[in-house]
Amino acid sequence: MSDIKPYKIDVPQEKLDLLRKKLELATFPDELEDSSWDLGTPLSEIQRLTKHWKDSFDWRATEAKLNEIPHFMTSIDVDGFGSFNTHFVHVKCQVPGVKAIPFLFLHGWPGNFLESLKLLPLLTEGKDGPYFDVVAPSLVDFGFTDGAKKIGFNSSKHAELYHKLMLKLGYDEYVTQGGDWGSKISKFLAIQYGPKHCKAVHLNFMWWSQPPKLLSNPLLWLQYNLQPHSDLDKTRLKRREWFYAEGVGYNLLQQTKPQTVGYGLQDSPVGLLAWVYEKLHDWSDRYKWTDDEILTWVSIYAFSTAGPTAAGRIYYMDRHRPAEEQARVFDPVPSNVPVGFSVFPLDLVVWPLAWGRTEGRIVFEKLHPSGGHFAAHERPEWLAGDLKEMFGKGGGAYGVVGGRNGYAGGARL
Numbered sequence: 001m002s003d004i005k006p007y008k009i010d011v012p013q014e015k016l017d018l019l020r021k022k023l024e025l026a027t028f029p030d031e032l033e034d035s036s037w038d039l040g041t042p043l044s045e046i047q048r049l050t051k052h053w054k055d056s057f058d059w060r061a062t063e064a065k066l067n068e069i070p071h072f073m074t075s076i077d078v079d080g081f082g083s084f085n086t087h088f089v090h091v092k093c094q095v096p097g098v099k100a101i102p103f104l105f106l107h108g109w110p111g112n113f114l115e116s117l118k119l120l121p122l123l124t125e126g127k128d129g130p131y132f133d134v135v136a137p138s139l140v141d142f143g144f145t146d147g148a149k150k151i152g153f154n155s156s157k158h159a160e161l162y163h164k165l166m167l168k169l170g171y172d173e174y175v176t177q178g179g180d181w182g183s184k185i186s187k188f189l190a191i192q193y194g195p196k197h198c199k200a201v202h203l204n205f206m207w208w209s210q211p212p213k214l215l216s217n218p219l220l221w222l223q224y225n226l227q228p229h230s231d232l233d234k235t236r237l238k239r240r241e242w243f244y245a246e247g248v249g250y251n252l253l254q255q256t257k258p259q260t261v262g263y264g265l266q267d268s269p270v271g272l273l274a275w276v277y278e279k280l281h282d283w284s285d286r287y288k289w290t291d292d293e294i295l296t297w298v299s300i301y302a303f304s305t306a307g308p309t310a311a312g313r314i315y316y317m318d319r320h321r322p323a324e325e326q327a328r329v330f331d332p333v334p335s336n337v338p339v340g341f342s343v344f345p346l347d348l349v350v351w352p353l354a355w356g357r358t359e360g361r362i363v364f365e366k367l368h369p370s371g372g373h374f375a376a377h378e379r380p381e382w383l384a385g386d387l388k389e390m391f392g393k394g395g396g397a398y399g400v401v402g403g404r405n406g407y408a409g410g411a412r413l
Contacts, residue, residue: 007073023054026270041274087144088137094125102171103132108180110276122384147306154317159188179205194337199400202340207349224354236350243348254315262309283373285346333360340364340390344371363396
């Protein structure tokens with residue numbers, strides 16, 4: 001425990017000065033008269049945000065606010081890759097005398113640890129349990145965690161690191177939740193470390209979900225093929241079709257040539273802003289992002305330890321992983337690890353319930369009437385409610401950690 005240290009976000013002033021100079025020197029492309037979000041981030045949006053970032057956005061005030069949350073740093077070894085200085089938020093249950101469930105929250109791209117912040121009070125305090133001890137790391141290559149230095153750091157390696165982090169914190173048993181890359185890493189945690197350590201997973205994104213197959217899911221296949229799609233299923237499938245037709249370009253680029261796009265993201269804060277803000281806008285469900293929210297989110301990338309180029313490499317590493325490991329992504333979670341999922345209709349790759357039911361022993365499922373890709377940030381009350389229902393008394397994953405009364409473990413920091 002000696003090398004788990006409190007951490008304070010403190011971006012060097014020279015980085016702030018350089019950012020300002022680059023914003024002052026920014027040049028902008030032109031734009032078609034009838035342009036819209038369909039072509040990418042509109043010029044007027046980027047010009048307004050660039051001006052605000054340069055002239056009035058107060059990073060030091062934002063930094064001070066973020067530092068009110070308990071941040072920590074520790075070193076974790078990953079086989080074949082050496083040690084990583086790993087940043088994480090760790091908020092323990094605030095209700096005296098209550099046994100809390102160790103809860104690992106995993107973000108994705110273009111997210112970061114900020115996605116966990118609205119969940120923290122909802123899961124660690126309040127009138128109604130169950131309650132959780134929340135651990136929310138910055139993934140390797142993201143935020144204030146070190147970047148990988150060698151090719152091959154894919155989602156199974158991520159799972160190894162965060163599993164070791166939970167053990168180091170004293171949580172021999174834990175549950176995990178993820179959207180975007182966090183969902184894939186959560187699945188690998190279940191495959192690699194369940195059910196001894198990873199006791200249950202909750203997902204709000206499963207891009208790999210597929211229709212039931214006759215041989216592997218005969219009853220579900222029969223039910224799915226005899227019943228017509230509901231209107232909601234049709235809407236979800238349309239969203240999926242839109243994403244693969246109009247929204248997947250970034251994914252293909254980062255799967256194949258992340259270094260090339262990385263030069264622009266690293267050198268141009270305006271380019272980084274346009275790249276990330278487009279996703280915040282397109283992937284959420286009418287969420288009213290404030291300018292300060294957008295710039296805080298983008299600043300975490302601009303000031304990250306490994307730089308914004310590194311964060312896109314996870315796409316390449318997972319596409320180019322060994323074939324036998326790639327196949328595991330499409331296998332169901334082992335039946336001894338219960339799975340829950342929540343569907344938000346304007347996520348990217350949204351699936352009918354029958355597809356989600358092929359993912360393992362499903363103990364919880366919830367369809368929400370609205371919400372997009374950033375569920376923990378857009379609809380934190382709903383996501384927290386789902387978790388409390390899944391892990392609470394009468395829920396499908398009640399008592400999976402530490403018996404029926406919850407869990408009392410975890411080292412005090």
